[in-house]
Amino acid sequence: MMARLNTLAVLATSLTAVSGQYYQRLGTCPTLGCVLPPDQQDFLPGQYFDLRLEVHAPVNGSEAFNNGVPDEKFTVTIAKEGGGAAEDVAKFFKLDEPQVEKWTFKWYEDLYAEDAKQASVVNVASKIYRRLALYEPGKYTVTLNYYDGQKTTAEWVVRPLATEKKAKNIILFIGDGMTTNMITAARLLGHKTINGKYQSNLQLDHFPVIGHQMTHSIDTFITDSANSASALYSGHKSTVNAMGVYADSSPDIYDDPKVETIVELLKRIWGSAWGAVSTAFIADATPTALTAHTRSRGAYGPLIDQALNSVTNYTWTNHGGPDVYFGGGAEQFIAGSGSYQGKDYYQEFAKANYTVSWNKTALAAIPNNEKALGIFCRSNLPVWIDRNILPDNTKNLTNDPSGAKAAATDLPGLKDMTLKAIDVLHRRGGDRGFFLMSEAASIDKQMHALDYDRALGDLLELDDTVRATVAHLEAIGELESTLVLVTADHGHGFDVFGGVDTQYLRDQKTDRERRKAVGVYQNSGLSNYQVEAPGVSYSTGPNFPVNWDPRYAIAAGFGANPDRRENYRLSPTPRTPATNTPGHSSADYFANGADAPDGFVVNGTLPTNEAQGVHSLTDVAVYAMGPCQETFGGTYSNIDVFYKMANCLGLARPDAGRAGRRRSIEKGVAGGELG
Ligand SMILES: *[C@@H]1O[C@H](CO)[C@@H](O)[C@H](O)[C@H]1NC(C)=O
Ligand SMILES: *[C@@H]1O[C@H](CO)[C@@H](O)[C@H](O)[C@H]1NC(C)=O
Ligand SMILES: *[C@@H]1O[C@H](CO)[C@@H](O)[C@H](O)[C@H]1NC(C)=O
Ligand SMILES: *[C@@H]1O[C@H](CO)[C@@H](O)[C@H](O)[C@H]1NC(C)=O
Numbered sequence: 001m002m003a004r005l006n007t008l009a010v011l012a013t014s015l016t017a018v019s020g021q022y023y024q025r026l027g028t029c030p031t032l033g034c035v036l037p038p039d040q041q042d043f044l045p046g047q048y049f050d051l052r053l054e055v056h057a058p059v060n061g062s063e064a065f066n067n068g069v070p071d072e073k074f075t076v077t078i079a080k081e082g083g084g085a086a087e088d089v090a091k092f093f094k095l096d097e098p099q100v101e102k103w104t105f106k107w108y109e110d111l112y113a114e115d116a117k118q119a120s121v122v123n124v125a126s127k128i129y130r131r132l133a134l135y136e137p138g139k140y141t142v143t144l145n146y147y148d149g150q151k152t153t154a155e156w157v158v159r160p161l162a163t164e165k166k167a168k169n170i171i172l173f174i175g176d177g178m179t180t181n182m183i184t185a186a187r188l189l190g191h192k193t194i195n196g197k198y199q200s201n202l203q204l205d206h207f208p209v210i211g212h213q214m215t216h217s218i219d220t221f222i223t224d225s226a227n228s229a230s231a232l233y234s235g236h237k238s239t240v241n242a243m244g245v246y247a248d249s250s251p252d253i254y255d256d257p258k259v260e261t262i263v264e265l266l267k268r269i270w271g272s273a274w275g276a277v278s279t280a281f282i283a284d285a286t287p288t289a290l291t292a293h294t295r296s297r298g299a300y301g302p303l304i305d306q307a308l309n310s311v312t313n314y315t316w317t318n319h320g321g322p323d324v325y326f327g328g329g330a331e332q333f334i335a336g337s338g339s340y341q342g343k344d345y346y347q348e349f350a351k352a353n354y355t356v357s358w359n360k361t362a363l364a365a366i367p368n369n370e371k372a373l374g375i376f377c378r379s380n381l382p383v384w385i386d387r388n389i390l391p392d393n394t395k396n397l398t399n400d401p402s403g404a405k406a407a408a409t410d411l412p413g414l415k416d417m418t419l420k421a422i423d424v425l426h427r428r429g430g431d432r433g434f435f436l437m438s439e440a441a442s443i444d445k446q447m448h449a450l451d452y453d454r455a456l457g458d459l460l461e462l463d464d465t466v467r468a469t470v471a472h473l474e475a476i477g478e479l480e481s482t483l484v485l486v487t488a489d490h491g492h493g494f495d496v497f498g499g500v501d502t503q504y505l506r507d508q509k510t511d512r513e514r515r516k517a518v519g520v521y522q523n524s525g526l527s528n529y530q531v532e533a534p535g536v537s538y539s540t541g542p543n544f545p546v547n548w549d550p551r552y553a554i555a556a557g558f559g560a561n562p563d564r565r566e567n568y569r570l571s572p573t574p575r576t577p578a579t580n581t582p583g584h585s586s587a588d589y590f591a592n593g594a595d596a597p598d599g600f601v602v603n604g605t606l607p608t609n610e611a612q613g614v615h616s617l618t619d620v621a622v623y624a625m626g627p628c629q630e631t632f633g634g635t636y637s638n639i640d641v642f643y644k645m646a647n648c649l650g651l652a653r654p655d656a657g658r659a660g661r662r663r664s665i666e667k668g669v670a671g672g673e674l675g
């Protein structure tokens with residue numbers, strides 16, 4: 001040990017010593033012994049999870065240890081606070097001892113090492129215990145003993161039991177990337193004020209309870225949509241790009257230690273119906289994180305298979321397949337175009353008795369008693385503005401969901417898909433209730449493209465969908481029994497800082513003169529999006545702008561952006577803010593001259609290999625209405641959204657197998673405790 005400590009002391013003074021910051025050997029594992037789930041994790045009583053142990057032996061680099069030979073004779077124990085001595089994990093969970101696995105991985109210690117192409121090599125010995133559960137609430141300590149005296153401990157908390165089902169249904173709306181700043185801007189565009197007083201409001205403004213959730217990943221403060229969705233759905237934080245697992249260091253992206261998600265729990269415990277609706281391609285992170293267990297969100301084909309068939313590669317649990325699955329992303333369904341094993345996934349779903357629809361007309365005709373797959377285009381659904389204001393932008397696309405080289409023309413929106421999903425889930429769930437996740441995906445996608453108007457259009461579409469959902473739940477008699485939540489997975493550094501005279505801007509000769517068109521404070525004026533201009537009438541109904549392209553527009557922008565041009569007007573085609581430039585590498589982006597050509601250049605703050613905006617640090621809002629709404633006030637972690645939902649659904653279970661408890665659980669399942 002002394003030798004090791006001396007080495008570290010010397011290296012600590014060198015500039016390139018491991019910081020584990022920009023790059024990390026393994027995010028959740030600062031020592032050479034890794035316990036996954038790591039320290040400080042929470043669990044729902046009875047929730048399935050896998051436990052992986054890794055012992056690292058760095059071959060070279062600043063952490064080189066033991067000649068690169070990992071300890072294969074490590075042991076692991078678990079102890080419950082106040083529950084007696086630590087026990088061997090295999091004995092505690094009554095499992096056979098798994099085989100030791102071995103692999104090697106490489107990583108860069110920092111940017112200097114990457115520039116020098118000097119990857120550090122690490123040899124690993126590992127074991128994984130699959131499908132465990134802890135039933136008794138309390139604190140547990142897991143201890144990994146390795147290298148003859150080294151210890152890594154993980155303190156876990158199993159939260160209190162909550163077996164009573166207080167909400168029959170939950171509808172979880174996710175405005176992907178949606179912040180309070182965006183909601184404020186959308187309200188300004190979609191609603192009229194007179195002398196500072198709004199004449200109408202967002203539906204969100206009528207929710208009785210608002211909270212804030214902190215979105216950080218387990219090992220970075222900026223999150224992506226994969227692990228943030230996973231935290232909302234499972235109560236376990238993870239690493240960027242990972243869903244339903246704690247990321248391990250093995251080469252296999254499917255063997256990482258899994259955690260059970262809300263739909264897997266709901267199916268197993270209550271047999272409820274569940275569904276997902278998204279305006280993204282349905283293999284995207286937010287919808288697939290309900291069922292996906294992988295370190296790599298980009299494994300689109302396999303993730304669609306996991307959505308239909310559950311995890312088939314490893315011992316796990318069966319979520320029964322979604323009762324409704326509506327969105328875009330035909331690529332993962334058409335045989336050979338990106339589908340799992342090249343199979344026709346329309347056929348695979350049809351074989352599992354799903355009605356398959358490809359357009360809005362067919363969607364409306366789906367029988368409510370059947371499982372339903374609706375894939376309405378390739379890629380993401382065209383956004384609300386292009387569907388409703390600039391439909392020419394949808395006519396030249398080759399996004400027909402059948403695979404034909406044609407445009408998908410009969411497209412549903414978020415509201416059509418969500419209302420139909422509710423009808424199918426309500427019918428199929430019956431007394432067992434349902435869970436629906438409905439995602440407005442392009443708030444995020446269009447914010448990435450700095451296309452503020454298209455992002456805010458989809459935010460207004462989300463609000464309109466929530467409004468229609470509340471009315472529909474009331475009409476079918478389910479409003480009192482349904483918890484409706486509206487939240488986001490993360491934010492973008494977007495805000496509005498003034499008004500713009502876009503006509504004056506256009507008529508100036510230089511960038512510096514054009515910037516004078518931006519009016520701040522007393523020159524910001526009032527919203528003109530509710531003022532009809534001659535010849536401009538979009539007639540898209542109340543709660544949306546009557547003019548999307550007023551002379552006096554909002555001056556909006558980003559806390560982080562690539563080089564770009566701004567004219568603050570509705571972009572006639574979806575926006576591409578930054579592009580490559582001849583003579584520069586393809587990973588180097590400059591302001592796109594064809595975007596807002598009459599605008600001015602705003603140089604970026606991001607590394608120049610970023611072509612779009614990126615996610616930001618901000619907490620995001622949680623709007624709650626219905627049973628358990630009061631538990632959603634305050635500020636909490638994103639994982640708490642899961643625990644609050646799980647407690648409201650009575651998913652925190654004691655061991656159903658234990659004598660004396662079985663009867664009460666069976667009574668719970670069968671009993672009419674839903675009211
Ligand atoms: C580690 O060893 C490998 C060769 O096995 C080499 O490519 C790499 O540059 C070395 N890394 C460091 C940090 O020395
Ligand atoms: C199952 O595992 C294999 C091997 O890792 C992988 O190629 C395949 O994509 C996985 N399938 C699914 C559906 O996860
Ligand atoms: C599909 O429905 C048929 C007829 O009701 C039934 O026999 C079959 O088991 C179902 N298949 C699946 C995969 O659920
Ligand atoms: C909608 O899909 C159905 C098949 O489900 C097809 O018969 C119909 O022609 C489609 N309608 C349009 C407008 O594409």
Ligand SMILES: *[C@@H]1O[C@H](CO)[C@@H](O)[C@H](O)[C@H]1NC(C)=O
Nearest residue numbers: 391392393394395396397573
């Ligand atoms: C669509 O295609 C037509 C014919 O090629 C062309 O005239 C038109 O400008 C295109 N529209 C858009 C929005 O790209």
Ligand SMILES: *[C@@H]1O[C@H](CO)[C@@H](O)[C@H](O)[C@H]1NC(C)=O
Nearest residue numbers: 511512563600601602603604
């Ligand atoms: C933007 O950066 C470029 C160099 O990359 C510079 O030539 C130009 O003057 C900058 N423009 C502004 C408006 O700052």
Ligand SMILES: [Zn+2]
Nearest residue numbers: 176177225489
């Ligand atoms: Zn997101």
